[in-house]
Amino acid sequence: GKTGFVSFYSGAAGEDRLLTGVKRRSLLWLLGPFVLVASVVLPPYVFRTVFEYLLDDTVVTDFIILFFTEAYFYIGVSAFLFVAHKFRGPVRVRGSKGDALAAASYTWGYNVSATVCTALSTVLAVSSFFVAWKYTGPAAIAALVPYVSGLVVQFCGEKFAEDKPSIRPLVPMIFQVYRLHQLNRAAQLVAGLIFSMKTLEASVQTTAITSSLQMLLSSLQLLGIFSLWSLAAFL
Template structure:
């Protein structure tokens, strides 16, 4: 848990430094454009998709922990906590960049979605190690219940991976539209 926590802290500190340097370098060349952001988020269906996927990214892990907590306990929370923390951190970073009028705002969704995929693979690896530690134990109702809960966590991580890919690809599609975007689309 300590290694996971320290790697999360190092990522967020590194990201803050990267965004600060990027903003400092880009500031003379690119200005923050609320109009451009409005053009991206104002496209039909984007905000609905963004709210739905973010809600699913928060609700699904919380529900998985709620369901598996009686069987697995703390490992369920340990596996999803970094993912949930990244959702909160993205919101904090976005508010900070918006307040500063930073031109590096398009980098955040890209970086966080890719990082969430990494977090999901780490969480799945953690759960798989827990499953492997049960190998060779005699089959009992408790072992079956525990393995079922671990499989439920793995399925949740796979669904979240698809949602993160959807979110990333949707943002890229809106950031780089294939046709000109009108203001009143």
């Protein structure tokens, strides 16, 4: 019986707006996941076929393929976040529990965990790069530069999404999952190089290169632990 205690206007109207918005943008919703998945699956095959046809199969070609693969993923993430913002943003219900949860800041524990893991990961990746550079320059670049670049792009993406609660939680989740893919790809590369070194005649040079590659592989495994910790803390 108190005035304003129960609203007979905003609740039903807000719910109608939510259902109408989802129905109107159902096809647009399918575009987002398609673009994101395509940005991960297609580049390794498409770019390798194209660049190996246009250029010689050299180390430079591999780096060009790696660069365009990473760049295409970030373009795909940008398109996905744009679609997600257009899809989720207009259909929010003012005062609803979901809106309050989306607009809420991350917990203090997650912020501390994310900051510490990012700092340790950056220091470990950069130091491992300089240590391994002397003997395994190209391998160190291919293994660690995409990882560090991903940290920088994620930081920029989180800053951009600070005032966009509809997509803010998506940024760290996408990048943390993709970071595991980056580390797995780098670990396979380094493990393959270590295996190929076993076929060479033992010498001071080959022993130093093998030790450097093993150190690089251990660093990648430790970075994987940091990434799993960050993802678990976020979830």
